[in-house]
Amino acid sequence: MKLHSLAFLFVSLFIFSCSSSSGSNDGGGGTTFSHTQGVGDTANGFLSASEYTSLTIEVDYVAGFQPSQAALNNLKSFLESRLHKPGGITITVDDEISSPGQSPYTAQEAFDLEQEHRDIYTEGNTLAAYFIILDGEFENENVLGFAYFNTSMALMGERIESISGGFGQPSKTTVETAVLNHEFGHILGLVDNGTPAVEDHVDEANGAHCDVESCLMYFAVRTSDFMSNLMGGEIPELDAQCIQDLQANGGK
Ligand SMILES: [Zn+2]
């Protein structure tokens, strides 16, 4: 079952680029909630308060690539503006991991590291999500982040650092925020991948993305090519259609 899941995951990575799906099985520590469902499969649990009233996010990072507190605060604000979580949203920066030395990383390797280091899983009314910040590169060096299971995301911290913070580059906080928010958008089922599209705005050529170029969920947001355009420090936001989709699936 796991082998099947992972094989499908790799195929999906090529289809969705930075978002992927897989089968479900193996709770990985939760009670009845499975943390190895496809990306977007538990979008309603994130958006509405019907089952989960709180959200906790764990962040583990490879030494040297701790995300900025400002970016994490931005992620929290973004989620607070879209999710019904009356019990609150907390983000915990947890383990510093010594470099696994595995660059370029595959989604499988990100998942292996997650299993080794993740401490917080969904329990009771508190839903849990996970970020791992990696050194080096993804298989596709242009990719700055990817979501690989229903609660799991990875950021390519070293790639983000290499394209930000320097002369003529956007700030590190701007790029980190854009990638954190974009990958979480996939966990929320965007676009038409767990949260149905109310109006047709799916980028057919780049599955699970929005066809509005200014939208946070435009496919290129997770690439280094796109980021060089963010010189003004403006972080892409969801367009009206993506917001409408989230609202129709229980979000704000
Ligand atoms: Zn994406």
Ligand SMILES: [Zn+2]
């Ligand atoms: Zn959109």
